[in-house]
Amino acid sequence: MTDRDIDQQLVERVQRGDKGAFDLLVSKYQRKIFRLLSRLVRDSAEVEDVAQEAFIKAYRALPNFRGESAFYTWLYRIAINTAKNYLVSQGRRVPTTTEADIEEAETFDDGERLRDLNTPESMLRTKQVGEAVNRAIDRLPEDLRTAIVLREIEGLSYEEIAESMNCPIGTVRSRIFRAREAIAQELKPILDSAKDKRW
């Protein structure tokens, strides 16, 4: 079952009246939407409000979502339109960046071209998160580190990882899960400590 299939299942549950399924979609995509909106709205205090509005608009429009595109692509467009409308309503200039440029920026790994949009605070936070991830990975036992890197960075399937590490698939899934738990332990204090600041 692919990532898109999982999203589709969640969407279908929402379409049948299950609001809890929409919470899962929000928790999955909130950070990517924040990142996208921060390139349009800039002001971090407003980004969260626009993001909330975008998610609510998406919820209202969900009965019309037929799954022709991926859920995230659809949500992405709603977020961009919400941000543009917000800027117009505030009498502010809508950035001349086209949608295609923004989509391109989304897949841009190091965000080099967009770095000038970052505030010193957001840059510091990004640095802290990166350091926490590296620290957590360094502290992992080698078998867990290899498993999580092969999965998240190299994108291998459990079967391929099992073959590569010469161990059963059950061991692979356990190692990946434990690695994630350990990284989460390292990350949470950093992200939680800044919760009252608004990123």
Place this chain on the structure above:
Amino acid sequence: MMAARHIAVTGNVDIEQLSCLIDGELDPDRAAAVIDALCRDPDLRRRWSDLQLVGDALRSSEVAACHAEGFCARVSQALASEPTVLAPRRRRSGVRRYLVPGAAIAASMAALAFVAVPLLREPATSVVAQRSEPAVAAETVAATGGGTPSGQATTPRAAAAIASARALDPYFAAHRELTGGTPLPRATAYLRMSPEER
């Protein structure tokens, strides 16, 4: 170090399966069961959210740095006041799927037949009616101006028909010159009306 060494079990789902779900490594039935549990259990949802955060952080520190604690709760609260959305059912049962369009086609054919059949009949009747009048005139012309052997008396109506037919003679002649005497079926009807042509 690592605090979570053992696997917690929430309801029928062990947390490890959340990790597998994120990686798309569960079979559809098991995935559906885990999603079902996730939708019902807030604690399981929190764990799912943590694992998603780790995935984002490993792929991009910039994205993970955008994390806003409590955002999901705020959206959830805002959605509580929204009416529940329901999409219309897309799949219909097999019988209805074919029966309804079939019935619609049959009904439209019946409606078409109901309207079209009388219309198709009407022009035929009027053609007969149109054709009958020149035919009567022609017959009358033949009976009088054409010199009938029986020498029957001409009626005033027949005389008028003859007069009007004669008045049209130059027109018919000019028409024939122009068309080159093409043997068109419609023209024959008019030609028959001219006594000179006979």
